[in-house]
Structures are given as structure tokens and as C-alpha cells.
Amino acid sequence: MKRILFILLIIVNCQLSIVNSAHGQTHIGYLSYDSVMHQMPEYAQARQSVAELRAKYEQEATRGEEEFQRKFSEFLQGQKDFPENILLKRQAELQALMETGIKFRQEAQQLLEKAERELIAGVESRLNDAIRVVGVESGYVAILNTDRNQCPFINPVMGEDVTREVLRKLGIEVKESVNGEQ
Helix, strand or coil: CCHHHHHHHHHHHHHHHHHHHHHCCCCCEEECCCHHHHHHHHHHHHHHHHHHHHHHHHHHHHHHHHHHHHHHHHHHHHHCCHHHHHHHHHHHHHHHHHHHHHHHHHHHHHHHHHHHHHHHHHHHHHHHHHHHHHHHHHCEEEEECCHHHHCCCCCCEEEEECHHHHHHHHHCCCCCCCCCCC
């Protein structure tokens, strides 16, 4: 019986010390992930690359549509004079051009989405690494993302805005404002 009481006393004591140390040392950071990411030069480069790729796909799709329009116009002008087998051949040709154009647009959209995901993944990886380094160096238990009101309240006694530290870790100049904030 004494042994059980002794073990219970040790367990309660350990739990109390864990709770007390957690209350005294819980330290969290927070930032707007999107805001920091949008300040990264790599993010601007990724968006620019996607925009350039989108323009190239759009240019090619427009070229295909212009070819379809030209052939359709020729078809309309000559359809009453074409023999039936030429009429059917031209209709099939137009149908194939239209399907090819639709398929190209769909594939281009998928390729753009994939390219964007890959480019942004590199940016996110670099940002996540910087957040981890700041978290470890500053002894944070966690760093929370405040985007889209995911974390509507953070106790200012236990939480600290780490935006400036993360930006510095990324090598981005932090501008000071009049009231001392970023």
C-alpha cells in the first residue's frame, strides 16, 4: 500500500512539474505564411515563370483557333460547291481541329497547374526551413500560421510575432516603420 501511494505521489509530482514548466515556458511564435511567402523574391520569380508559360500556351492555343476559323470560313464559302466526299472530309477535318484545340487547352491547363505546384513547392520548402530554424533558435514550442483567421487569438504573453525573424533568415530586408513595427 505504501508502495502504491509512493508511486502515485511520484506520478502526481511529475505531472505538476510538467504543468508548471509548461505554463512558465510555453512560448509560441506566429506569422502570416502567405504574407511572408509573397515577400520572397523566389515567389515573384515563380509567378513570373508561370505567367510566361501561360502566355506561350495561350499563344499556341490562339494559333490553333485561328487555323480552325480560317478553315471553317473556307468550308462555309465552298460547301455548296463541294462534292459529298470532299464535304465529309472537310467536316471531319474541322471536327478533328476543334477536338485538338479543346484537348490542347485542357492539357495546357494541367501542365500549368503542375508547373505552378512545383515552383511554389520550392518556395514553400525554403520558407518552411527558415521557420524551423527560427523556431529552434528561439525555443518556440510551435509557430502558428495566422492566415485565413486560422488562429483568431494568441495570448500576447505566450506568443510572439516571428515575421521579422523569418524574413531576416530568408535574407529579406525588414523595413522598420515609425512605431517600430514592420
